[in-house]
Amino acid sequence: MNIKTLFFGITTDYVGASELHIDVEENTSIKDFKSVLKQKFTQLENINTYAIAVNEEYATDGLILKIGDVVAVIPPVSGG
Template sequence: MNIKTLFFGITTDLVGASELQIDVTENTSVKDFKLVLKKAYSQLENINSYAIAVNEEYATDNLILKNGDVVAVIPPVSGG
């Protein structure tokens, strides 16, 4: 399956792109997708946590991705 993946903030710098197409197998969960990302882009381990949104809605780890989904990788936000 082909998943359009968008990166924001520091994650853009860590992977070297703001958008990538990532191929995953069918029945891949958000949790599995995070593992795929960390394997392909080990630099992502440099941040403690990040949120995942699928099709513009925050997703839980057990959500199963579908072909053509758009996944956003959103780093923690800080500031004041």
């Protein structure tokens, strides 16, 4: 299953793109998707935590991805 994945902030630098299509097995959870990301892009381990949104809504680790979903990887944001 091919999942459109958008990267923001420092994650764009770590993966070298702002958008990629990532192949995963059917019934992949967000928790499993994060593991796939860390295996493919080891520099993501430099970030302690990041949020995942699916179809523009924040997702929990238990959410199962479906065909056509768009995943966003959102790093921590600081500002002033």
